[in-house]
Amino acid sequence: MNDILLYPITIHQKEERYFYHSLQFPAIKGSASDIETLYLIVKEQLEKQLYNCLMEQEKVTPSSWESREEKVVIVAVSRKEVLQKYGSKPVKRMVSLPSWLSYQAEKEGLSLSKVLQEAVKDKVNRNEGWK
Structure with a gap:
């Protein structure tokens, strides 16, 4: 089982903002003013989602790629880092x-x-x- 998981996040730009969503985790959606901020927000949301899945022993395989007109951003999440960051209580x-x-x-x-x-x-x- 690999420690690093790659999740595709679809984004599109509308005027000055970038909007994003995850096909696998519907709760992961929102917007940001720039790509760097968007990446950091999405990474944290994915880490929290992954931590919850790991604690519930749910399957955590990244979703498949979809052919769309939206841009795709790859967000890398480390199981080990997630457990250390959110599981230190x-x-x-x-x-x-x-x-x-x-x-x-x-x-x-x-x-x-x-x-x-x-x-x-x-x-x-x-x-x-x-x-």
């Missing part, structure tokens, strides 16, 4: 460990939360990350 988990280990960790001034995060990140990276 702390989540509380209950962890059990032997009392002697808790005592030793406290004695050495270890942050159990930080140690657990590092261990899980290491394990996830060894297993090639998010699937």
